[in-house]
């Protein structure tokens with residue numbers, strides 16, 4: 001990893017006594033693509049606002065290059081933001097919106113004086129940025145004449161044109177259709193690589209987070225749940241919340257019998273996890289693509305097919321097994337009402353602490369905030385795509 | 390629907406015709422006739438004699454408007470950054486004098502500014518030389534600023550308060566210091582408020598007659614006084630009075646149109 005650039009130390013943010021960020025610790029490295037991922041209202045925007053300088057943490061410290069910047073105003077931070085609500089200047093046209101940062105920038109010239117960027121360079125850079133976001137030829141438009149997706153891209157251009165050291169992006173592709181979003185994901189990733197900008201990226205689209213990031217930070221209710229590479233987060237989620245938020249999961253309550261042995265769904269399974277207390281209640285997480293369907297007697301569990309939905313590459317199949325309905329992803333489709341067996345191999349069974357059953361260790365807030373029976377939205381944000389062209 | 394809408398507008402239409410259109414036509418009629426009811430442009434030619442009054446009126450109104458802007462804009466800007474409670478209290482205090490009759494307020498200023506008035510008593514108490522302001526154009530300007538300042542503060546404050554915080558944050562984010570953000574974002578976005586403030590101060594200021602009469606001591610006659618004289622004074626001459634009114638109205642309309650033009654032009658320049 002390159003050197004550390006930004007560090008949040010025990011940052012707590014409270015609005016009117018209500019804790020929105022709960023003592024979060026986060027290290028962002030130079031040139032890293034770090035994504036904050038979490039459900040609506042979990043504190044992603046607030047975290048960005050702390051880094052951008054628009055909020056001062058109630059307690060804790062923010063460090064940039066080792067220096068504490070809690071009280072440094074936004075315009076003195078080497079950070080630019082793509083705002084969730086775009087925040088374009090209504091009195092300026094597209095060109096002037098993008099040129100705003102360049103026009104007011106003071107660049108040191110040889111003689112120790114500060115001077116403005118020459119008009120030619122501004123023109124060139126603004127047009128370049130507009131081309132990058134696919135808005136070539138729109139520079140004379142007034143911003144209120146643009147669609148939501150076009151406004152969002154102006155906001156992106158307005159930030160990247162300044163080539164900041166750190167770019168904070170708050171759901172920058174939220175208003176774009178799937179195709180354009182994929183293109184822009186690619187463009188942003190290219191910019192980040194080529195120019196070597198540190199990206200702090202906010203999204204609630206887990207696929208976007210996994211495909212673009214070096215590091216993913218999963219948040220919930222103002223707490224960081226897990227920090228890791230996309231592969232780590234997907235394969236080794238630390239708790240049922242992360243497992244459910246990243247990809248789809250079967251989450252079953254179970255009991256750890258002893259090391260490498262867990263009981264759930266009415267029987268004992270071999271697993272690869274150890275280090276739990278004997279008979280500790282746990283969450284068992286199994287990815288739908290890891291469940292294999294067999295003839296009725298070929299698996300450890302037996303159930304009835306409840307529904308089959310075609311999802312493009314695979315079928316999503318729900319199977320009733322006693323009390324529990326299992327989700328299975330498979331390329332072959334059984335018929336509704338078929339009896340099938342379910343086969344789980346030890347590596348596919350992920351055993352996790354149940355956060356709601358932590359004893360006094362957890363603080364009042366955490367206890368309150370953790371939903372005992374999580375009913376989280378599925379990660380796939382595709383359904384929420386905007387309709388902008 | 391359309392008919393309904395038309396019906397609802399009926400009382401207003403009647404009101405407008407009776408109390409605006411008809412009087413306007415009367416003014417035009419009077420301005421273009423003489424005592425014998427014969428058509429003439431003589432009333433307008435006679436206006437040349439009153440060039441000085443026109444100049445003084447427009448000048449004083451302009452000076453007062455500028456002073457109102459210089460005081461009102463910073464006040465509005467500061468208030469826009471206060472909490473809602475503070476801002477509402479301040480607005481109440483600004484509006485409060487407007488609930489008192491203008492005559493009364495102006496009389497009060499008279500007794501403050503008089504040679505042996507409150508102001509000079511205070512000055513002599515502090516052993517400072519006395520100020521002889523009363524019955525000078527300065528006193529009239531002061532009266533105008535005092536009376537019309539709220540008309541500047543309120544529209545400007547309304548417009549500044551409506552500016553989205555996120556736009557200001559975006560400007561800061563892009564490196565704008567407080568001064569830069571003000572100059573490049575807040576000022577241009579508050580221009581519509583400034584324009585309506587200027588209009589709302591300038592128009593009544595150019596036609597006032599009470600203020601100049603009481604604080605100017607009749608020495609520096611303004612258009613308002615001149616018109617009043619033609620209708621109510623010894624020199625009864627509604628024909629001349631109408632002509633003056635008409636010309637004044639045209640001047641006001643032209644200056645308003647110019648200002649709106651300027652406002653749009655400004656936007657264009659900023660947006661190019």
Ligand SMILES: Nc1ncnc2c1ncn2[C@@H]1O[C@H](COP(=O)(O)OP(=O)(O)OP(=O)(O)O)[C@@H](O)[C@H]1O
Nearest residue numbers: 015020038039040041042043044045046047084204
């Ligand atoms: N200025 C504020 N005053 C009071 N509460 C606030 C303020 N800003 C944010 N909050 C609260 O803080 C919580 C986190 O808000 P935040 O905007 O950080 O969420 P988010 O993760 O960005 O959500 P989303 O994905 O919907 O944008 C929310 O419950 C919100 O209501």
Ligand SMILES: [Mg+2]
Nearest residue numbers: 044045084170
């Ligand atoms: Mg947000």
